[in-house]
Every structure is written in structure tokens, then in C-alpha cells.
Amino acid sequence: MTNNISEVDCSQFSNDYDILRQFPFPVLINPNERIYNQSTAKMDKDNTFVKSICIQDSIVPLSLFCLSKLESLTIEGSYFPNGKFFFVKR
Numbered sequence: 001m002t003n004n005i006s007e008v009d010c011s012q013f014s015n016d017y018d019i020l021r022q023f024p025f026p027v028l029i030n031p032n033e034r035i036y037n038q039s040t041a042k043m044d045k046d047n048t049f050v051k052s053i054c055i056q057d058s059i060v061p062l063s064l065f066c067l068s069k070l071e072s073l074t075i076e077g078s079y080f081p082n083g084k085f086f087f088v089k090r
Helices: 016-021 060-065
Strands: 028-029 037-044 050-056 072-076
Touching: 016 028, 016 060
Parallel strands: 028 037, 050 072
Antiparallel strands: 037 050
């Protein structure tokens, strides 16, 4: 995996579902409520684009930056591949 955002090839993904599928952890899509210790994503009203994503306790894949319509990002207890740690306190 690359450690440089500029090296991420977003053209390899045909849609946001392809991006989520390659994450090295499961992402629940459109859950009715927030689930503790689970990464989740909310899609737009047409289920075409990821509007918000919450990544929990995982290594954050740089392909996250290919989600072009993302409006909200929450990262809790997670690392980027370069080893940087992020914790969001609510």
C-alpha cells in the first residue's frame, strides 16, 4: 500500500461501493443506528455516493480520498498507513 495520497489511483474504482469493498475491514452501509466498534457509511438518497463515513479502530486506507462526494468523516482510534494516529473525542 502506498503512503502518499498523490499516489492513490482512483481510476481503478468504478463507484463508491468498489472503494468500500477494497477496505481491509467491513463497512456497514446505511445502518439504522450507530454501532459501537464498527465502521459505517451512509449513502446519498440514491445510494450512489458515500456522504459520510465513520472508521473505527482500523488502518485507514488511502483510497478513502477517492470518495469524491464525502461530506462527513469520523475517524476513531485508527491509523493512517504512515503510522499517524487519530482519535476524535466527542
